[in-house]
Amino acid sequence: MTGMTSSARPLLNRRLAEFGTTIFAEMSALALSTGAINLGQGFPDTDGPEEIREAAVRALRDGRGNQYPPGPGVPELRTAITAHQQRRYGLGYDPDTEVLVTAGATEAIAAALLALVEPGDEVIALEPYYDSYAACIAMAGGRRVPVTLRAHEDEGCFRLDLDELRDAVTDRTRLLLINTPHNPTGTVLTREELAAIAELAVERDLLVVTDEVYEHLVFDDAEHVPLATFPGMRERTVSISSSGKTFSFTGWKVGWVTGTAELVTAVRSAKQFLTYVASGPFQYAVAEALRLPDSYFEEFRADMRAKRDLLAGGLEQAGFRVFRPAGTYFITTDIRPLGESDGLAFCRSLPERCGVVAIPNAVFYDHKETGAPYVRFAFCKRIEVLANAAERLRKAFAH
Missing domain, CATH: 3.40.640.10 (Type I PLP-dependent aspartate aminotransferase-like (Major domain))
Structure with missing residues (x-):
């Protein structure tokens, strides 16, 4: 059986042609290869109750x-x-x-x-x-x-x-x-x-x-x-x-x-x-x-709010413009105050620059240019991990 030539019909359904490896896979691989703190993908680093x-x-x-x-x-x-x-x-x-x-x-x-x-x-x-x-x-x-x-x-x-x-x-x-x-x-x-x-x-x-x-x-x-x-x-x-x-x-x-x-x-x-x-x-x-008492949900929110505030404060001290979230466990930042404008390039270089992984928001936009200067950080991590990440970011960018 001969191999496919360049003129052969593409294997991937054309409806999915624009979707390749997700940015989460790319950034998680970067975190592993560099030993960086992964604030990209949104999963906790501790188990629930x-x-x-x-x-x-x-x-x-x-x-x-x-x-x-x-x-x-x-x-x-x-x-x-x-x-x-x-x-x-x-x-x-x-x-x-x-x-x-x-x-x-x-x-x-x-x-x-x-x-x-x-x-x-x-x-x-x-x-x-x-x-x-x-x-x-x-x-x-x-x-x-x-x-x-x-x-x-x-x-x-x-x-x-x-x-x-x-x-x-x-x-x-x-x-x-x-x-x-x-x-x-x-x-x-x-x-x-x-x-x-x-x-x-x-x-x-x-x-x-x-x-x-x-x-x-x-x-x-x-x-x-x-x-x-x-x-x-x-x-x-x-x-x-x-x-x-x-x-x-x-x-x-x-x-x-x-x-x-x-x-x-x-x-x-x-x-x-x-x-x-x-x-x-x-x-x-x-x-x-789902039948846990209201106190569980209240304590869960309070814990995440404290983590949000810790990371948001660190990002602000590092020079990012921070959009402090009203919900979720993600913080969106604007990198233009750092003299940067390309979030994808910024995130690809971030692990080597300071040992932190984030996600470029542009991948979530059809209008890529609108999302270009925004970068997302996840704060669903242990307090000590967030504090370490915030310190690394401050050292790399604060003047």
Whole structure:
């Protein structure tokens, strides 16, 4: 059999031609090769609550979930998810028909877009966006339409322009993909902004997929309010969350979808041909995690807020312009005060310059030039690691 020639048909599906190795793989490899502190990829460097880890061990030993779990997820977890939604947000869901457990939020997003988007449909997403959004829209044959969150330096945050969002909607728009709390900017959409999005969705009869994985990581005066709580939204919203960010077990890959029976059935139709099922024993453990007392969530937020403030202070002392996040565990910075403007080149050189790894925000933009000067740091690490990273950055850049 002869090898492929340069004129042969490309192996990779053209819908995925723009997506190569992710920036996370590249930066994590740099961290390993240089021994740098990895503040790039968003995963904690400590495990979550011991009692939840033991719940997973108990499930394994008791033979619960070692074989295929039910397609929608184990009943204990589906019941715990509905109780969580009711207790936190006053949202009532039927655990048998309106909840679907997925292999993390990433699969939930993929299944939702594959199920609900026809080839040629437009999907509006808030830019910068998590890189899987673009790939999943492409796999569904949709056309992504970015609406950019703009930096407001005087306020130290990024904001949504509601007029720009309205103008982006056309007769071909099928779906809004909304992420709040927002990765990577740390923006938490306000009640007023969410109400305007809801009114637009109802007026233009749009479906909405919401990525709410950082729902329990909001700081200061910010408040997470699910879009599904607004008038006319429950029947058109697929709400997505997961356990990884809240309980610091990102490797377990336990996520979920809530929505009407019709929407959940549609998403399940796609999901069953992706992983089918996953994370059997961990589902039982996450069911217990969702029933932890309010004190757990309050202490978790307080711990992350302290870590945010430590790293943000170090970055400011090093000379970065810092956009202190209202949510998530990421800090976006502007490198132009350092005399830099190319975030990708900056991040590729950073491990050698000072032994720290970060992520260039440009990879989350269609408008690369808009994201070029911004760099993201993760603060979901141990205090001593963050302090060490902050000191390295200060030594490298402070004058």
